[in-house]
Amino acid sequence: MTVKVFIDGEAGTTGLQIRERLSPRADLQLLSIDPARRKDAAARAELLNGADAVILCLPDDAAREAVALIDNPAVKVIDASTAYRTAEGWTYGFPEMAAGQRAAVAGSSRVSNPGCYPTGFIALVRPLVEAGLLPASWPVTVNAVSGYSGGGRAMIAEFEDTTSANFTHEPYRAYALNLGHKHVGEMQGHTGLEHPPLFAPAVGRYAQGMIVEVPLQLSALPGRPTLDDVHQALAAAYAGERFVEVASLDEARALKGLDPEGLNGSNRLKLFVFGDPARGQARLVALLDNLGKGASGAAVQNLNLMCGLDEAAGL
Known part of the structure; x- marks a missing residue:
């Protein structure tokens, strides 16, 4: 049918x-x-x-x-x-x-x-809350950058239409500076966090693609989880999934940078656990196409x- x-x-x-x-x-x-x-x-x-x-x-x-x-x-x-x-x-x-x-x-x-930003944020944070590695009461920060297509026709015109009065040459723009982004409630509601995350979004001068990052001071968390603990929690949460992949710690360590356009045109979401075990610090990163999986x-x-x-x- x-x-x-x-x-x-x-x-x-x-x-x-x-x-x-x-x-x-x-x-x-x-x-x-x-x-x-x-x-x-x-x-x-x-x-x-x-x-x-x-x-x-x-x-x-x-x-x-x-x-x-x-x-x-x-x-x-x-x-x-x-x-x-x-x-x-x-x-x-x-x-x-x-x-x-x-x-x-x-x-x-x-x-x-x-939403595109919440997809990356929830994918990174919810498994950690459910595993007890990240307390629901923890003050969480999320930094992200998206291609300008995420802002719809008006923002696309700003970056592409040279005849527009609003045309801009900006290479990068931080926005929602008053912390009032409409995705915050969604991020909190679907992760189980008790407090709204501090969300710092930005747009870059490229059409589509997105990086969502959650930095964590692991040494300050109850239980002092390691990078391995965090990675195992994420890998277990998405084991066998077709569209969500967790990069190995070896792959993450080998990377010198991450291209926000790396998954463009796909419905894939790839998660990375970067960090320094000696310092007890982690950078959790989600890579996706804001017009694809987002x-x-x-x-x-x-x-x-x-x-x-x-x-x-x-x-």
Whole structure:
């Protein structure tokens, strides 16, 4: 049976990449709205209720409006906005996050796609909290840099459109300086931390790709865990996963640097444990494509699970 899929917001950055991944597939039928009727509520409602699965690539308020238009209980919804990432009744779409999460996604009709930064942060931190190596009460800091595509059309224009009044030559920009980034609640809520992490995001002058880093003073933690302890906890958490890989300590030690564009075009997430055992310090790093495992790739993976298809199809 062919699954009918409607991408609401297919003209946006994430929507375009999802469509690119889905369009060659014979097991799916992609539904599209006439561009002239995109703001026609009746036309949208017809497609939203006539699809087997809907992927929302919209701003938060527009995503909420779209959900309100769906009255067909058989329609499965994946929302790529931040509107429902900590909402009751919605399943968090990070299948590798915890035991049972994949089954929860597969059995849900309402799935919230994770944010790109939270994907890396949760992947690094949650296993350590669950293993008792990192107390839930610990003050955690996360530093990250993303390609400018993560900021959507407006930011892409800033970095690419030389005719724009907002065009910038900045090589690097730290932002959310008041610590009010909208991903913080998601990061805290899905790791079990008792306090919001201190999040220091930045954007670099490249289109896509991301590094998320959590520095830890291991010698200050209760139990004084070693690099080996941290690595073992992460490796155990993701053993056998297709899209999440934990680099060996030998591989991490051999690296002289890390390219944020290293996994572009993929749905992969790679975790590294760097550090100095003598100093009792660690740098935990997640590498991913902010438009892959951080957005469109994750949405396709969740779609596959929800519709009973091969999880890796299109990826």
